[in-house]
Amino acid sequence: MINPAFPSDRIADRVHMARAIRLAAQGLYTTEPNPRVGCVIVKAGLVVGEGWHRRAGSPHAEPLALAAAGDAARGATAYVSLEPCCHHGRTPPCTEALLAAGVARVVVAMTDPNPLVAGSGLDRLRAGGVAVEQGLLETEARRLNPGFIKRMERGLPHVRVKLAASLDGRTAMASGESQWITSAAARRDVQFLRARSSAILTGVGTLLADDPSLNVRLSPADLPGVGPDGTVRQPLRVVVDSHLRTPPTARLLSLPGQTLIACLDPEADGLRPGNPEPLPTTEPHLTPIPAPSGDQAPDRAPAHAQEPDLDDDPHIRLDPKRAAHLAAATHLEATGAGILRVPPGPGGLDLETLLRYLARMEINEVLIEAGATLAGSALQAGLVDELVLYLAPHLMGDAGRGLFHLPGLDRMHDRLALEIQDLRQIGPDLRLTAVPRG
Numbered sequence: 001m002i003n004p005a006f007p008s009d010r011i012a013d014r015v016h017m018a019r020a021i022r023l024a025a026q027g028l029y030t031t032e033p034n035p036r037v038g039c040v041i042v043k044a045g046l047v048v049g050e051g052w053h054r055r056a057g058s059p060h061a062e063p064l065a066l067a068a069a070g071d072a073a074r075g076a077t078a079y080v081s082l083e084p085c086c087h088h089g090r091t092p093p094c095t096e097a098l099l100a101a102g103v104a105r106v107v108v109a110m111t112d113p114n115p116l117v118a119g120s121g122l123d124r125l126r127a128g129g130v131a132v133e134q135g136l137l138e139t140e141a142r143r144l145n146p147g148f149i150k151r152m153e154r155g156l157p158h159v160r161v162k163l164a165a166s167l168d169g170r171t172a173m174a175s176g177e178s179q180w181i182t183s184a185a186a187r188r189d190v191q192f193l194r195a196r197s198s199a200i201l202t203g204v205g206t207l208l209a210d211d212p213s214l215n216v217r218l219s220p221a222d223l224p225g226v227g228p229d230g231t232v233r234q235p236l237r238v239v240v241d242s243h244l245r246t247p248p249t250a251r252l253l254s255l256p257g258q259t260l261i262a263c264l265d266p267e268a269d270g271l272r273p274g275n276p277e278p279l280p281t282t283e284p285h286l287t288p289i290p291a292p293s294g295d296q297a298p299d300r301a302p303a304h305a306q307e308p309d310l311d312d313d314p315h316i317r318l319d320p321k322r323a324a325h326l327a328a329a330t331h332l333e334a335t336g337a338g339i340l341r342v343p344p345g346p347g348g349l350d351l352e353t354l355l356r357y358l359a360r361m362e363i364n365e366v367l368i369e370a371g372a373t374l375a376g377s378a379l380q381a382g383l384v385d386e387l388v389l390y391l392a393p394h395l396m397g398d399a400g401r402g403l404f405h406l407p408g409l410d411r412m413h414d415r416l417a418l419e420i421q422d423l424r425q426i427g428p429d430l431r432l433t434a435v436p437r438g
């Protein structure tokens with residue numbers, strides 16, 4: 001898309017920036033929590049150096065491209081998909097590398113939303129005598145880093161909801177059975193959505209019904225940028241489970257990667273927004289449940305079978321509900337899972353607080369793979385940025401379960417408006433990508 005604010009519309013500039021963005025996309029599966037960035041260095045119309053950022057801690061795109069260009073970088077133009085950094089992070093500032101190499105002109109697609117940079121990288125280059133232009137192919141560049149941008153600008157991750165449904169919009173039979181609605185090709189496509197995500201979030205309803213793995217099962221060679229010798233990163237798995245109903249035997253707890261179980265604080269349980277009782281609001285809102293120690297620690301028996309005997313021990317002052325909660329938490333923690341207490345919100349626990357916490361963990365992109373209850377709740381809370389619906393060419397009937405539980409939509413003007421952004425066929429199924437409007 002042409003940015004009218006961009007002073008130069010030379011075709012060569014657009015070609016080189018498009019190449020920088022394509023290079024940046026190589027990092028789709030590897031750079032998180034960092035943004036995906038690409039750089040092309042051009043001298044007298046010839047590309048003399050290219051680079052892209054592979055992973056946090058490794059060199060940024062600009063020094064890689066400069067190293068490839070060598071002396072040819074002097075007097076050249078650098079095309080970068082994101083404003084060069086000017087602060088010392090895990091690597092030295094890229095602005096200084098560009099200045100030291102004698103680059104004459106820098107064209108960036110977008111400014112860095114990171115408050116540590118936010119335009120000061122461009123100022124530093126201008127102060128060093130470099131001609132700077134900004135805004136070329138900005139829309140395309142922003143599309144590469146929706147999670148990094150939203151986290152920097154709003155303290156929230158980019159949230160993508162994926163659901164598989166029949167053509168009549170059913171996601172499960174009335175019995176709860178839902179495996180498999182879509183084809184192997186569509187399920188493989190989902191694997192790539194998982195691989196680019198920093199976290200995958202599900203509801204306890206899905207966990208109990210399907211015992212899902214929620215892992216990436218692609219090989220390193222399948223993922224551009226990871227390469228045949230690389231390691232496939234497993235996104236953090238998050239289970240939204242108010243009352244810790246997740247069984248310690250759940251499949252996802254035994255798989256490589258980390259799992260976080262987000263639950264309600266049993267003492268805050270029952271509170272709802274508007275309740276005059278104050279909620280625990282100290283920062284952070286989310287606190288790990290203290291693991292019971294010594295006499296309070298239950299054996300490795302199922303939580304329901306082994307509760308501390310409160311009557312016999314005068315030192316223990318736990319009410320039975322909290323004791324059961326602590327016992328369940330202990331059993332889950334023994335599997336290696338983390339437990340997080342979240343304040344209550346509509347439908348269970350407060351999803352926005354949870355997502356803000358994930359953003360503080362540097363989670364850029366969250367993929368929600370849950371049933372209609374959690375998916376609907378997230379949508380109604382205005383937390384969803386993108387819907388990815390896989391539609392299989394069959395009908396499951398009106399007794400089956402719908403896509404989103406959206407209570408309170410009674411009249412036509414209550415509808416949630418969407419804008420379709422992409423529609424394509426994956427094997428025998430359709431994949432539809434839409435964003436909430438307004």
Ligand SMILES: NC(=O)c1ccc[n+]([C@@H]2O[C@H](COP(=O)([O-])OP(=O)(O)OC[C@H]3O[C@@H](n4cnc5c(N)ncnc54)[C@H](OP(=O)(O)O)[C@@H]3O)[C@@H](O)[C@H]2O)c1
Nearest residue numbers: 164171178203205206242347348349370371372373374377
């Ligand atoms: N076709 C598909 O793509 C697809 C994908 C996933 C699942 N499914 C199917 O969907 C069915 C399960 O769906 P479901 O709707 O029962 O479960 P779900 O949406 O996966 O999980 C819902 C549960 O999450 C917990 N929760 C906690 N806080 C919440 C909040 N703020 N908002 C909403 N939920 C919150 C609640 O349980 P607590 O109160 O106990 O915390 C709630 O019952 C299964 O049949 C599964 O096979 C289909």
